[in-house]
Amino acid sequence: MSDIKKVSETAGVSIATVSRTFSSPDIVSQKTRAKVQKAAKELGYHPNSLARNFRVQRSYSIIALVPDMTNPFFARVIGGLEKAANNRGYTLLLGNTGHNIEIEKKYANLAQTSLVDGIIQLSAHYPLECEPSLRKIPLVNICECFNEPNVPQVIFDNVGGARAIMKLLLEKQHRNIGIVTGPNESPLNEERIKGCEEALYEYGIKLDPDNMYTGDFTFEEGYRAADIFLKRETKPTAIFCFNDEMAIGSMKRIKEDGLRVPHDMSVAGFDDIHFAAYSDPPLTTVAQPAEAFGEPALNFLCDQIDRTRDNQNYNAPERKILPYELVIRDSVATCAKN
Amino acid sequence: MSDIKKVSETAGVSIATVSRTFSSPDIVSQKTRAKVQKAAKELGYHPNSLARNFRVQRSYSIIALVPDMTNPFFARVIGGLEKAANNRGYTLLLGNTGHNIEIEKKYANLAQTSLVDGIIQLSAHYPLECEPSLRKIPLVNICECFNEPNVPQVIFDNVGGARAIMKLLLEKQHRNIGIVTGPNESPLNEERIKGCEEALYEYGIKLDPDNMYTGDFTFEEGYRAADIFLKRETKPTAIFCFNDEMAIGSMKRIKEDGLRVPHDMSVAGFDDIHFAAYSDPPLTTVAQPAEAFGEPALNFLCDQIDRTRDNQNYNAPERKILPYELVIRDSVATCAKN
DNA sequence: GTATTAGATGTAATCGTTTACATTTTATAG
DNA sequence: CTATAAAATGTAAACGATTACATCTAATAC
Structure with missing residues (x-):
């Protein structure tokens, strides 16, 4: 060279x-x-970026810590991040953490060794192991968020989305609704539960813990949840799953009993993955603007990066809430029982 | 710091x-x-990787050029690449090219500026714009491959996989089989067509161009293909789609006509995406060991990187073929007509 | 014409490591 | 104990760009 x-x-x-x-x-x-x-x-000369980045002490790259890249929703989020990053001259690295905290640390460590200028965390916990006092690394939290001062968030209106789809079910006369949640720990989960509560409250109904099943966002758990609901003496007339994969898993199980969706049992999902339009029946769900996380996330992050370099003290932490959108397809019908 | x-x-x-x-x-x-x-x-000291990488003149990172990260198959491939890369102390960057040749060049350019040590190309064309004589950048081609001397390949046994599933259909008495291919240009596509031909040949049948529809690997095109086949005077009794998304799109369209899969029409896919087990009916398909691309790809790439650094001349180009696996579920039945 | 200034280019220090080579310390053998 | 080898540490020169500052050139004003 x-x-x-x-x-x-x-x-x-x-x-x-x-x-x-x-x-x-x-x-x-x-x-x-x-x-x-x-x-x-x-x-055939090309400037050596290694030298350049070293000299200017920045890498012009950032890393996104994603729990599971195989998850279609995250794949879309990543797409949005990448676009936004490129617009600002950053390249996006991806750390596929597999929910493993050790791997996550390893990736976050890239920031401490100056290999990346900032971190976008897609899970609900602080990814760095250093003391809070030393926390100088630009970081923003999106999708599922922890509450830590000084870490900007961009989140989706989970309570609004859950409330809306729950209200749809209630309007269609469903009163016994099975709810398949995600893992308990996640704030996202709590928010969606809160949305359910609010909708039920408007109809004078209390959230019944017996009607809730704690899943893990996989097809398999959706299937299992439906299995359990179907074995009840009084089956729910509708199932609301906290993501589309679980909803599709549920439908599979329901259909195995010879029941029809939505005539015999309605099913609603959450996320609007691409596949949701091609499930049988096409899934009624709430769309998250997955790609829309990118822009605000990079705004927050670049702000921090620039402030850190200028040695300015940080501003008040910021937060952006993304709107939901109801996507009505064919998996929800008026309750037959009433 | x-x-x-x-x-x-x-x-x-x-x-x-x-x-x-x-x-x-x-x-x-x-x-x-x-x-x-x-x-x-x-x-609170952490070695500065920017300085280190600069000094040793390597970045310990490689980039994978992926046409569409949202594609579940590629997502799995990436997972395998990442694991293999990490095992060797490399971090994997991802370039989501969206089939856009300009974006691809931009990412490939990272290699020319020394920001990455090598490139893994997942599409069937040479990603660098420089003169053949200057082609010194470590590169391996996987999944869909172009034929360029000196570029190692790791490919999947497309002809074997296609032949196997086609033979399954033929064994089940199907003689009028609709085939939904991918875009014409791709070698992958040609290989799968070749596999079809070979299977048909064993049964003394010639491949009939009228029974072929050129799709683009999306749900939508699978749907459209089935639509066309269904409108024929003599409908095919089975449809073989060159990927699972198209197969699922086909099934959607078939069911819309009140036809049952597989009783009235069989459908076979290719890839075995996660969703294939949860479609209705669960899809018979051929599994590509998506994660298995990682190891051999990194072997080839690291070899090249080391050889380049040692200024050795290259070895003979290499190629590794990954085996297929038939996954029999419920979307293929014995032909009712015979 | 000269004085002044803006624009273009050059000089050389610098970024934070690694590593060949030189030197010192420690261990081993006799 | 000394001689020798091995292990540990130190010294200093890279790596290839950027950039503050100095210098030179060209343009403008008078």
Whole structure:
């Protein structure tokens, strides 16, 4: 590989000029710029980013800590992040943590060794092991959020979404609704439960813990939840799953009993994954604007990165809430029993 | 941020010793190592990877150029790549190209600026724009491959997989089989077509172009293909789609006509995405060992990286073929017509 | 014409490590 | 105990760019 020096020699200018024609072309004259570019082309020269990043002490890359890339929802979120990152001249690294806290630390460590300029955490816990006092690494939390001062969040309106779809079920006369939640710990889960409560409250109904099954967002758990509900003396007339995968799993189980969705039992999901339009029947669900996390997340993160470099003290923590959208397809019908 | 010098001062050793306790701890004595680690901890020191990578002239990261991360099959491939990369101390960057050749070039350019040590290309064309003579960048091609000398490939046994599932259909007495292919240009597509031909040949049947529909691997195109086949005077008794998404799209369309899968029409897919077990009916398909691409891909790539650094001339190009596996579920039945 | 200024280029220090080589310390053999 | 080898540590030169500052050139004003 040829370096800046070789180019400067064959172009007959100083290395500073070569550097400038690549990093701030506007301040070098037309004529010299042409000379340098010609020489660079001849020699097959490309500025060495390793050297550049080292010199300016930033990597122009950020990492997203994603619990499960295989999850279609996260895949969409990542798409949005990537686009937003590229718009700002950052490259996006992905850390697939598999919910494993050790792997997550390993990735977060890239920030401490200056390999990435900031972190976007998609799970609900603080990813760095260092003391709070040393927490100087730009970080934003999206999707599922922990509550830590100074960490900006961009979250989805989970309570609104859950409330809306629950109200839809209630409007369709369902009164015995099975709810398949995610794992207990997650705030996201609590918010969706809160949304359910609010909707039920409007109809004068209390949330019945017996009607709740704690799943884990997989097909398999949706299947299992339906299995349990179906074995009850008084089956629910509708099942609301906290994500689409579980809803599809539930439908599979329901259909195995010869029951029809939605005529015999309604099913609602959450997320609106691509597949939701192709399940049988197509799933009624609430759409999260997965791609929309990108822009605000990068706004927050770039702000922090710039502030950190300028040694400014941080502003008040910020938070952006993304709106939901109800997607009505064919898996919910008016309750037959009433 | 504290640097190596500060640590060396507070530990009372030279910077070389500090460097060594982090990069090759075995060659520094127990006692000094402890001193250094203590000092580092006190100061919150983490070695600056930017500096390190610059010094050793490698980034320990590689990039995978993936056409569509949202595609569940690629998501699995990426998972396997990531694991293999991590095992070798590399971090995996992802470039989501969206089939866009400009974006792809942009990502590939990271290699020319030394930001990544190598490239794993998941599509069937050469990603670098430089002259063949300058092609010194470690590169391996997986999944869908172009044929370029000196670029190792790891591919899936597409002809074997297609032949096997086609033979299954033929064994079940199907003689009029609709085939939904991917876009024409791709080698992968040609291979699967070849597999179909081979199976048909064994039964003395010629591949009939009229029974082929050129799709694009989306649900929507599968749906459209089935729509066309269903409108024929003599409908096929089975449809074989070159991926699961299209198969699921086909099933949706077939069921809309009140036809049952597989009793009235059989459907077979390709890939065995997670969803294939949860479609209605569960899909008979051929499993590609998506995660298995990772290991051989990284073997090839690391070989190249090391050879390039040692200035060795390249070996003969290599190629690894991954075996298929038939996954028999409920979407294929014996042909009713015969 | 000269004085003044803006624009273009050059010089050289610097970023934080690694590592070849030199030196010192420690262990082993006699 | 000394001689020798091995192990541990130190010294200092890289790696390839950026950039503050100095210098030179060209443009403008008078």
